[in-house]
Amino acid sequence: DIQMTQSPSSMSVSLGDTVTITCRASQDVGIYVNWFQQKPGKSPRRMIYRATNLADGVPSRFSGSRSGSDYSLTISSLESEDVADYHCLQYDEYPRTFGGGTKLELK
């Protein structure tokens, strides 16, 4: 199975920060990486698809990038509503695999 190693597992942040979360794939998954946001008690919400594409309705302060096998989600000018858990997912191969998740917490 493809491993998605996500870092950091948690991050203490301040409003207005630029935040970057990374997933490293254990083998080539091409552009087939999604990023999800999840708030407590809620379902995941797709934020980024195909590594760099903003999903419908997602604010432009969110962006996705790829460098080799490293995939990043960046949030510019963090707002309070962005404080949540974030998950990456590779969907190049089955079984689909998620990263371990990143929890953003306010300082």
Added chain:
Amino acid sequence: QVNLLQSGAALVKPGASVKLSCKASGYTFTDYYIHWVKQSHGKSLEWIGYINPNSGYTNYNEKFKSKATLTVDKSTNTAYMELSRLTSEDSATYYCTRTGDYWGQGVMVTVSS
């Protein structure tokens, strides 16, 4: 609008089975696979498998092959996942999702005597 409505929370005894439902609306049910995802301890997500509602073809994560059975009822636009021989390790929230773009609200399964 697209909606996936999952059945309510379940409290089940060890060794028993439970069948979860996911009713789709707002789109053509047979046009999109339905995937199921497990979330334990409120953090990590695990992909269980998917079903093609048109053909009934299924693809399972090897880890869940003897645990989960995915089916659909095209007449009611509903996908099902049956979990068998439940243990405490199966206590989790389970989500259905239409290829990741739309998600059900999740259903908490608690396995306890």
